[in-house]
Amino acid sequence: MEPKKEEGHVCDVLVVGSGAGGLATAITARKHGLSVIVIEKEPVFGGTTAFSGGVLWIPGNRHGKSNNPSDTRDAARRYLKAETGNWFDAQTIDAFLEAGPKMLDWFERETVVKFVPTLYPDYHPTVDGGVDVGRSVLAAPFDSSVLGSDLARLRPPLGSITFMGMMFNSSNADIRHFFNATKSLTSFTYVMKRLVAHAGEVVRHGRGVQVTSGNALAARLAAACLDLDIPILTDTPALRMTKDGGRITGVEVGGASPGRIVARRGVVLACGGYAQDLARRAGIYAHLKAGGEHFSPVPEGNTGDGIRLGEEAGGAFDAEFAQPAAWMPISRVPGIGYFPHLLDRYKPGMIAVLSNGRRFTNESESYHDVGAAMVAAGEGGAWLICDHRAIRKYGLGHAKPAPVPLLPWLRNGYLKKGKTLTDLAKACAIDATGLDATVAEFNRGARQGLDEQFHRGETTFNRYLADPDHKPNPSVAPVEQGPFYAVRLEIGDLGTFDGLKTTVEGAVVDRDGRVIDGLFAVGNDRASIMGGNYPGAGITLGPAMTFGWITGRYLAGIAPAATGEGNAA
Secondary structure, eight states: OOOOOOOOOOEEEEEOOOHHHHHHHHHHHHTOOOEEEESSSSSSSSGGGGGGGGGEOOOOHHHHTOOOOOOOOOHHHHHHHHHHHOEEEEEEEHHHHHHHHHHHHHHHHSSSSOOOEEOOBSTTEEETTSSHHHHHSOOOEEGGOOOOGGGGGGGGOOGGGTTTBBBBOTOOOOOOHHTTTTOOOHHHHHEEEEHHHHHHHHHHHHHEEOOOHHHHHHHHHHHHHHHOOEEOSSSOEEEEEETTTTTEEEEETTTSSEEEEEEEEEEOOOSSOOOOHHHHHHTHHHHHHHTTTOOOSTTOOOSHHHHHHHHTOOOOOOOOOOEEEEEEEEEETTTTTTEEOOGGGTTTTTEEEOSSSOOOTTOOOOOOHHHHHHHHHTTSSEEEEEEEEHHHHHHBBTTTOSSSOOOHHHHSSSSEEESHHHHHHHHTTTHHHHHHHHHHHHHHTTTOOTTTTTTTTSSHHHHHHOTTTSSSSSSSSOOOOSSSSEEEEEEEEEEEOOOOOBBTTTTEEETTTEEEEEEOOOOBOOOOOTTTOOOOOTTTTHHHHHHHHHHHHHHHHOOOGGTTOOOOO
């Protein structure tokens, strides 16, 4: 069907926000014949997606079947039932499981959005229905120079997780070459080629253009929008809804082009949740209510605009999940920002302790599980500790492995160092007796590859981001070769779980369950189907794009995929 042309500031569908959920909705609606406008209050598009790992959790996807042909929808459903507990919503979960693989195939067939398989296990693979591989896919790397002049409007990746501006895949297969550059001619050659190519990109485009992970997903989705002549209006904040009787008819906008945009079919809220809404999160996050601190690396523009607009229109929002956000242990890097600890915790020779010197969790569980353990510990933070061998081999936080020097991070206080554990404890204000006892106890088992306290390394997920060359347990090694180092971990997040209540199709509902005509929500503006849990890599982006696809089709008059209706063009 031929898309309708925009009539000034009139469209069929207005999408507020430019992350994966919003852009997926926009592309789907446009492909099914509707006119669409996307507005974004920040000067760049891509939302939190551009900062993310770019992984989607889609059980039953065709990429994953090659690695796990025996996986079934029933197993995925059992897993989600176990993981979501009292928040299991059968109708919505079934819609996700039915539509997810179709959504993935549709985007790959109809647009430049492409994916590659990963070897990610589910985060809790020993739970009923969990699997060791096959449910997570990754956005394929992308040459973002195809965006042309719009490249300048693509949100750059999070600076603290790049190296000299270069990006690595979320699976981090190629980062091993950087770890081994001084030990292997193959790795050295690989690294030099990457550096030369990156330098050329910076000269030609002012930034690296070979993007991976979430930056690749954001760039691919944006390219698909631009290919379809969907305008993405940056510097255009949504101020308030417009109504005609009880129906939402559009939005008044400010910024670069203030005025009113009329939406004939619906307004879709896709503003990324409330991770930077300081007042709202202060009343919801347990560690903030207890007087602690919180440092979120998500974009500063995620101030809960969509949820505010939805509530003003009568939509229901409840802070009901025990874990209201996807927790992420972060460290504050002087002069740079926040570093999310996505990799180092899994490596052998590292442990995390509280101020009493005691471990409190399995460091090789997911960032959300470790963050939840930090919240439960009630201290608002912890210390990630390693010995000299580990930091030189793997790095620690933003401090890179050899041959990159550690001195700058020691000078600015980011890294703490001690010739002995007692010295390190003093530098970090950790109880020295507790730390000595903890390390001694840990090392006794670690020398045989055992973690008797928290069973680290006993699941495929624990081992996935560890060191496969370290035997017998890729996640566990003693902490014993001084000097010793530590970095302060604090509680951050990758986005919020609580959101507006909606129907399966994404229509926002009020407190009596009645649909607010003309108003929809996707992504983190919509309550998570995971109930505050984090079952696997990509459980935010997977549902965001799937329900964006469902919502876009629904706005175009197509029945939800969960009804059994087949693949439509």
